[in-house]
Amino acid sequence: MKGTEILNMFGFGVEEEPASIYPYSPVYRVKYGEQDVVVKRTQKRAESVISYTNMLKGKGIDVVTPVKLKIDNPQKYEDTNFVVYPFIEGQKYSGKDNEIYEAGKLLGQIHSYSPGSNDYNLLDYDVYDFNEEEVEESMEAIIQHAKKAGLKIDPALKIKLLESVANQQELYRANLPHVATPHDFKANNLILTPDPYLIDPDNAAWIPKIFDLALALLLFHNEHQEAPDRVFTIDEWDLFLSGYKEFMDITDEEKRYWDKAKQHVFLDEVMWLMAEYEEDWQNPSQQKLFNSLIQIVLNSADYQLA
Structure with a gap:
């Protein structure tokens, strides 16, 4: 599975193979204009997940939903769906x-x-x-x-x-x-x-x-x-x-x-x-x-x- 192909499927124009920011699956952080975004795998029922998370977002829940792109988001690469989310800035949990x-x-x-x-x-x-x-x-x-x-x-x-x-x-x-x-x-x-x-x-x-x-x-x-x-x-x-x-x-x-x-x-x-x-x-x-x-x-x- 090539990261360049996944990212370019969304129109990011990447030439060098990107490094995943997560060790267990492909998760890529890239720039979309001035915005940092994350490209990651989602499940086969991608549209169901998006409808559900859009509902949560509408209720005021802090949850990522797909970034609006000029092309469809999510996209399918081989047999796997990928989605572009905003990169969320903040602190990591520390058990407090x-x-x-x-x-x-x-x-x-x-x-x-x-x-x-x-x-x-x-x-x-x-x-x-x-x-x-x-x-x-x-x-x-x-x-x-x-x-x-x-x-x-x-x-x-x-x-x-x-x-x-x-x-x-x-x-x-x-x-x-x-x-x-x-x-x-x-x-x-x-x-x-x-x-x-x-x-x-x-x-x-x-x-x-x-x-x-x-x-x-x-x-x-x-x-x-x-x-x-x-x-x-x-x-x-x-x-x-x-x-x-x-x-x-x-x-x-x-x-x-x-x-x-x-x-x-x-x-x-x-x-x-x-x-x-x-x-x-x-x-x-x-x-x-x-x-x-x-x-x-x-x-x-x-x-x-x-």
């Missing part, structure tokens, strides 16, 4: 209490503007088909990565993940409240201006609300150099929730399924992260985060929605 509280408020506001049904035709979450073999394979990879890093994985993790496989259909049949959400709400997707500004809404989906909350709990500090190398503390989680609850209520049924939802999101979002990226186990900061994640899934009773 007020930042955590304001982030919780922003997610609560975003959820509060969700329609009651999937009006924007976002990706409908349907990942309820994990099997025991996948857990066995992933755990073997995780154990080997950890061993090379001089670490040992608690065997109880595998037991918890197999429990999550067994709980999938119960969660599916529970008919939990769903929301339209950017569904990647974590620190490296926020810029503080000083209020948090969402710069990556491209994973937008229609998903059980508590799954989105569980993802924030588990991975808010992932892939962020300035963030603490751990999940939220219990006090920080309570602070995040206090901001969230200014705009959204949590039902008794959601509270009842919360522990199973946390385990399911770990199965879906964290297990592959630990299994796929061997190099992360050699990074002391990411090691600490992984250990923190394992502890939260093994001893998650203190992280509640009450």
